[in-house]
Amino acid sequence: MSTLKPNWQSASNVRSVTSTREGGVSKSPFxxxxxxxxVGDNPADVEANRLQLASLANMPSAPVWLNQTHSTVVAKVDAPTDTVVDADASFTTVPGVVLSAMTADCLPILLAAKDGSAVSAVHAGWRGLAGGIVENAMSLFESELQAWIGPGIGFDAFEVGEDVRDAFCTNHPEYTIAFKPHPTSGKWLADLALIAEMKLKSLGVDSVTQSGLCTFQDSTRFYSYRRDGQTGRMASFIWIKA
Structure with a gap:
């Protein structure tokens, strides 16, 4: 089993980790x-994977899992819970609460107060990113924060229609640099990670770190819904050390 350590310098009491698809017990196509x-996997296999990962990453409690629907809802979490929370991001100031964001092409965005007082895990597909999921998560912080943008579908793989480009560029023409014409389809290629970074910086986050990893291109380490259709999910986690 392998995990990725986010390549940012967070406060000493903030812990974060991202899973890959390597290891685990799930069978094909997961x-x-x-x-x-x-996603249709054997629940017993998924539970075994979750337990293995929690142990490997030395998590202080079971992660808080989200029912993600590409919404802009951010859940405030005050204690560990086995209940699946209906939201696309979570936020806490409580040490020992492990937040998660599942992905398989969408961006995981981890936010942390620079003083270590609060953290958030965000699932950011294009709909949530355009709709305000980042703004909603940031609004819960009371101090200066930093961000890490994890593995997601890359610029050369994320083919979108005019509607997606319009969702970002109609009111914010500066985002046009994150789109380029697809060489053959007549559609657009979108750099979702660049859009996320531009948005975060425009909202005052001066410390934004990119993983630079593409889920679509790296089938060994990452699940990709665009590449495979029926597939599994990775997750990115963040918590405040007790």
């Missing part, structure tokens, strides 16, 4: 460390 209960 082969590897699938953490998603909602």
């Amino acid at each position: 082969s590897g460390l699938n953490l998603g209960m909602h």
Whole structure:
């Protein structure tokens, strides 16, 4: 089993980790460390994967899992819970509460107060990013924060229609640099990670770190819904050390 340590310098009491698909017990087409209960995998295999990962990452409690629907809802979490929370981001100031965001092409965005007082895990697909999921998560912080943008579908792989480009560029023409014409389809290629970074910086986050990793291109380490259709999920986690 392998995990990725986010390549940012967070406060000493903030812990973060991102899973890959490597390791785990799930069978084809979810082969590897699938953490998603909602994708059709054997629930016992998913639970085994989750337990293995929590142990490997030395998590202080079981992660808080989200029922993600590409919404802009951010849940405030005050204690560990086994209840799946209906939201696309979570936020806490409580040490020992492990937040999560599942992905398989969408961006995981981890936010942390620079003083270590609060953290958030955000699932950011294009709909949530355009709709305000980042703004909603940031609004819960009371101090200066930093961000890490994890593995997601890359610029050369994320083909979108005019509607997606319009969702970002109609009111914010500066985002046009994050789109380029697809060479053959007549559609657009979108740099979702760049859009996320531009948005965060425009909202005052001066410390934004990119993983630079593409889920679509790296089938060994990452699940990709665009590449494979039926597939598993990775997750990114963040918590405040007690």
